[in-house]
Amino acid sequence: MSSLKLVAFDAEDLAVVSAHLEEATLSRTDMVWQKTAQRFVLVARRRDRENAAAPQHLTGLHFERVTRVRTLGLPPDEAAPLKLMGIAFTATDDPAGEISLLFDGGVAMRLNVECLEAQMADLADVETP
Numbered sequence: 001m002s003s004l005k006l007v008a009f010d011a012e013d014l015a016v017v018s019a020h021l022e023e024a025t026l027s028r029t030d031m032v033w034q035k036t037a038q039r040f041v042l043v044a045r046r047r048d049r050e051n052a053a054a055p056q057h058l059t060g061l062h063f064e065r066v067t068r069v070r071t072l073g074l075p076p077d078e079a080a081p082l083k084l085m086g087i088a089f090t091a092t093d094d095p096a097g098e099i100s101l102l103f104d105g106g107v108a109m110r111l112n113v114e115c116l117e118a119q120m121a122d123l124a125d126v127e128t129p
Contacts (some may be wrong), residue, residue: 008118018087028078055125068112
């Protein structure tokens with residue numbers, strides 16, 4: 001397994017993370033906001049952009065200093081598949097801002113953060129169904 005690990009502390013860093021997670025799949029049960037710890041965590045299956053023949057990667061992503069999470073259009077079925085289309089950061093009161101997780105079909109999540117601090121890491125290879 002070739003393991004990818006990335007950190008993001010600004011919008012440019014997050015754009016790189018977003019590119020690697022574009023079209024990754026997950027469900028609502030693969031995401032959790034740990035309110036007390038101010039951490040938002042997700043695990044998704046992503047394709048390797050550089051090697052299409054490689055197995056998918058089970059990849060973890062977490063954001064720190066999350067003070068609020070809002071959702072739009074999440075399906076009621078917690079196991080329904082979601083396809084992540086992009087992640088973006090918008091500064092509101094620098095260094096604070098909003099992280100937008102945009103999914104296929106108009107589904108979105110917005111995370112309010114004190115500052116942008118994210119880490120992404122491949123956890124394992126998974127065979128495609």
